[in-house]
Amino acid sequence: MKKIKSILIANRGEIAIRISESAKKMGIKTFGIKTSKEPSAYYLQFMDEIIDFTEITNDIPEFLDIDRIIYSIKEFNINAVHPGYGYLAENPYFAQKCIDEKIIFIGPSPDSIYKLGNKTIAKQLAKSHKVPLLEGSEGNLRDTKHAKQLAKKIGYPVILKAASGGGGRGMRIVEKEEDIEKMLRIAQNEAEKVFADRSMFMEKYVRNPRHIEFQILADHYGNIIHLGERECSIQRKHQKLIEESPSIALNDELRAKMGESAINIAKASKYRNAGTVEFLLDELGDFYFMEMNTRIQVEHPVTEMVTGLDLVEWQIRIAQEEKLDIKQEDVKLTGWAIECRINAEDVQSGFTPYLGTIEKINFAKGKNNRFDTGVTEGSNVTGSFDSMLAKLICYGDTREKAINNSLLALNKLQIQGIKTTIPFCKAVLNHPKFKKGDISTSFILKDMKQLYYQEQDEEMIAAFWAALNHNVELDIEDETYVDYEKGKEMTPWLINKRLKSL
Amino acid sequence: MIFSKSKKSKQKFIACTENNKKYEFNKPKELFIKQGKENLPVEIITDKQGFVFIIWKKKKYLVDIIDKNQNQYEILVNGVSYYISVESPFSYKRRKYLNKNKKESKVEQIHAPMPGKIIEFLVEENQIIKEGEPLLILEAMKMQNEITSTIQGKINKINFHPDDTVMKDDILIEVEK
Numbered sequence: 001m002k003k004i005k006s007i008l009i010a011n012r013g014e015i016a017i018r019i020s021e022s023a024k025k026m027g028i029k030t031f032g033i034k035t036s037k038e039p040s041a042y043y044l045q046f047m048d049e050i051i052d053f054t055e056i057t058n059d060i061p062e063f064l065d066i067d068r069i070i071y072s073i074k075e076f077n078i079n080a081v082h083p084g085y086g087y088l089a090e091n092p093y094f095a096q097k098c099i100d101e102k103i104i105f106i107g108p109s110p111d112s113i114y115k116l117g118n119k120t121i122a123k124q125l126a127k128s129h130k131v132p133l134l135e136g137s138e139g140n141l142r143d144t145k146h147a148k149q150l151a152k153k154i155g156y157p158v159i160l161k162a163a164s165g166g167g168g169r170g171m172r173i174v175e176k177e178e179d180i181e182k183m184l185r186i187a188q189n190e191a192e193k194v195f196a197d198r199s200m201f202m203e204k205y206v207r208n209p210r211h212i213e214f215q216i217l218a219d220h221y222g223n224i225i226h227l228g229e230r231e232c233s234i235q236r237k238h239q240k241l242i243e244e245s246p247s248i249a250l251n252d253e254l255r256a257k258m259g260e261s262a263i264n265i266a267k268a269s270k271y272r273n274a275g276t277v278e279f280l281l282d283e284l285g286d287f288y289f290m291e292m293n294t295r296i297q298v299e300h301p302v303t304e305m306v307t308g309l310d311l312v313e314w315q316i317r318i319a320q321e322e323k324l325d326i327k328q329e330d331v332k333l334t335g336w337a338i339e340c341r342i343n344a345e346d347v348q349s350g351f352t353p354y355l356g357t358i359e360k361i362n363f364a365k366g367k368n369n370r371f372d373t374g375v376t377e378g379s380n381v382t383g384s385f386d387s388m389l390a391k392l393i394c395y396g397d398t399r400e401k402a403i404n405n406s407l408l409a410l411n412k413l414q415i416q417g418i419k420t421t422i423p424f425c426k427a428v429l430n431h432p433k434f435k436k437g438d439i440s441t442s443f444i445l446k447d448m449k450q451l452y453y454q455e456q457d458e459e460m461i462a463a464f465w466a467a468l469n470h471n472v473e474l475d476i477e478d479e480t481y482v483d484y485e486k487g488k489e490m491t492p493w494l495i496n497k498r499l500k501s502l
Numbered sequence: 503m504i505f506s507k508s509k510k511s512k513q514k515f516i517a518c519t520e521n522n523k524k525y526e527f528n529k530p531k532e533l534f535i536k537q538g539k540e541n542l543p544v545e546i547i548t549d550k551q552g553f554v555f556i557i558w559k560k561k562k563y564l565v566d567i568i569d570k571n572q573n574q575y576e577i578l579v580n581g582v583s584y585y586i587s588v589e590s591p592f593s594y595k596r597r598k599y600l601n602k603n604k605k606e607s608k609v610e611q612i613h614a615p616m617p618g619k620i621i622e623f624l625v626e627e628n629q630i631i632k633e634g635e636p637l638l639i640l641e642a643m644k645m646q647n648e649i650t651s652t653i654q655g656k657i658n659k660i661n662f663h664p665d666d667t668v669m670k671d672d673i674l675i676e677v678e679k
Binding site: 350 | 517
């Protein structure tokens, strides 16, 4: 067993803080990276040591600069690196480089990352291990003609996906033949930009599916367990906004079946560390393997809340070759947890990013909730980074109680200076169909009439507040008014006379 | 009356919303909002962090002025924004008159919904377009966003080139109806 004494957290925002908390609990020293884009970022306050990247002026974003990160790890004699999510989390080259340099990469082997990260290979793995798949191109699309032929065979709608994609990037749904050429080009351009890989594959598109994913833990010795599911059906353009665990759509039988499939995928790729297997679940209870994410995920706290496990701690323990001593039968899902993502977005104008400064932020901590935030008072929200600021995770004995606790906590979460997705989260949690658990990935598009929650008298309160402030402002102007006319009453006639004399 | 600075003329305010709904407030500084015939008291509280709340009819609302330009306000109430223009009875009349006589503009502008970089234009000048037709690809926060037309018409002018960086609300394309 290798004992980790220090970790470089190669990430920013809330996940950097989250990782530091587990590391601290385990007595591990943390190093953070300071960038010129946010030199006074909140996460830096949680690090034991800070490595300064502010003077670097190249085009590679700091958290993707492999050579520089490796160099720093050696320079400061750090044992391990945790990439968080995004950035270098799913980069097999980085994981290999760590091995070459004798640095512990907190994550799976480069081989697993490569195989599961390439969706075409991942699907072949799934197929050979009898995990159900959606019909589609077995392999990458050759060209537009190939795409057209295949789509005709599968039947529209189809979905185009980047072979190296994720997070909704490089992904397009095509409803009819005349759109396919254009959509393919857009998706390829996007894929090239983000992943430096233009290759695309195609799948049948299932309408109204649920997004169900399974959390996996696997050690170096072939022990693999699943920690139940997360339902992430509340998405907009394939970006998750609200997640929960467990899912109302699963019973014990289906959970066992899907969990077994998830474990099979992990086994097939000789997986170790924490990972997530994503499935689509249709209305009939049939499920299809989508992809496996080889990293800790944004929505991991809902699993932590219902299982009582610390997933980041397990990532570190597995990385230092500890044995996974939890058996599948020991895993119990207790109660219900819901996560609301708080993004700097203007819901009223199509979720466009909202940039600015967080003047004030207030959150009432309770025993049923957890607030993982990457920002604090004075934090700047710039276009350089993702729009997600924080996550509110609430617990309840039942789904109904978890929803009520979430609403109570959202009402007590106040942010001033920027617009956020808080009114959106309230609208979802108040929606009768969501309350019933009747949701699918097209919930936002199909079932929501209004994307933000509004109370009856809010508009009038806004009107009153504007009128009152205007009133006060005019009074101040009056007080500072300089009377050039020395008390002479100004009248329209007097003005007229003056204008003529000019 | 128009030119006098007497306080009397400034006691009545008409707050208009984006959809031209109007709310009238008499002496708002006395902190009452009228409902039907009844004047119901308004309480304003500031917490220790400086958040401002309005309490009316036993309900608490978080309020914030997010943007202001003369008499135009953008107010956030519980995180939802409202565009309010505050008028006096005289300016309200003028506004109504102007609105009535405003000729419908023939040229419609397509604005950038967010700051970002233009990847490519999917249309050309003088092209006839339909409502909902994609116009260009704008990249923001590493996402490529398709900007579609809100109207039907002819492309009059394209104001940018691929690879240009644009700010929010920049006029990207002008469309003649």
